[in-house]
Amino acid sequence: MVAFTSCDTDAEGSKYGISGIEAAFASTQMNVEVAAEDNGIIKVPVYRGNTSVEASVSISMDKATIEKGTFTLNNSNVAFAKGEAIGYAELNFGSVDKLSATGKYEIILAINDKSTLSPAQSGEITVTAQRRLTWEDYGTGVYSSELFGQAWEQPILKAKEGNIYKLPDCITEGYPFVFTLSDDGQSLVNWDKQATGYKDATYGMVYFSPTGMQRQGNVLLFAMRGLVDAGTLFSGFTET
Incomplete structure (x- = not known):
């Protein structure tokens, strides 16, 4: 940090007092x-x-x-x-x-x-x-969307730092879903409101936010809401 002072002794002198902390x-x-x-x-x-x-x-x-x-x-x-x-x-x-x-x-x-x-x-x-998370390949599963009526093979990543998973390019390319499970993997700890990449013609971007999760063997079922800036656009559907 540089302190600039005036050379004009007839003017104000120092631009600010040297006694200050600055x-x-x-x-x-x-x-x-x-x-x-x-x-x-x-x-x-x-x-x-x-x-x-x-x-x-x-x-x-x-x-x-x-x-x-x-x-x-x-x-x-x-x-x-x-x-x-x-x-x-x-x-x-x-x-x-x-x-x-x-x-x-x-x-x-x-x-x-x-x-x-x-x-x-x-x-x-x-x-x-x-x-900051470090992602590693976990495998490939099948994502089934009740809202969109489609299913597809879905790559899965897992963070080295914890029981945290990422579904890259899930609904739309460039829009991943990230969620955290409990240590035993049986319950949902966190799924922040996340953009799907799908934009409704009237209300804009649709976000997914689950109200809960059930695990049936190796299958995770998310009771989901589709949110927009104006509120809830879709509800009562399950993403698997």
Whole structure:
């Protein structure tokens, strides 16, 4: 970070006081994929321009993230030693297994005291976090769609990180389904609302969201809803 000062002694002198902390985030956006080796922590860098003294910067997290409880802020103050230009706010998510297989989490951090900001004024950052998964070939099954009245051979992928499965290009090319089963494989843990790739002429993109799952031997039956932005378009059908 560079501090620009004026050479005109008849003008205002320094563009900003050297006594300030001159703190800022690197940018307004940060995208991160997390895995088990992150040990439940996302480190968000905070920079400062004035390193001549020890300092600390007060950080807060948005109310919506606090209420959800998935992420917590380990340190509400980022401390800098003398001569240190970078510190870290730590977001704690506990275990990667607590995160959705397909979900993205947006966390907003802010520097509370605006008088400590650098002229860049990067005092707020949105951290978008998602789970990083390693997919391996699991085999081929048969997908039967009661909604569309068709069946086809369906490749299946499984994540090394857990009992998480992906059906690539299932209803439409480029639109996979991802779901998580319990450790014993007998019940559905998670299937986020996911786009099918099929667009209704009136209501647009149709999303699948199951209300439950039954397992019969090697067959999984999902009681499914077809959702659109306006609400539920289809219900009472089973995808197998």
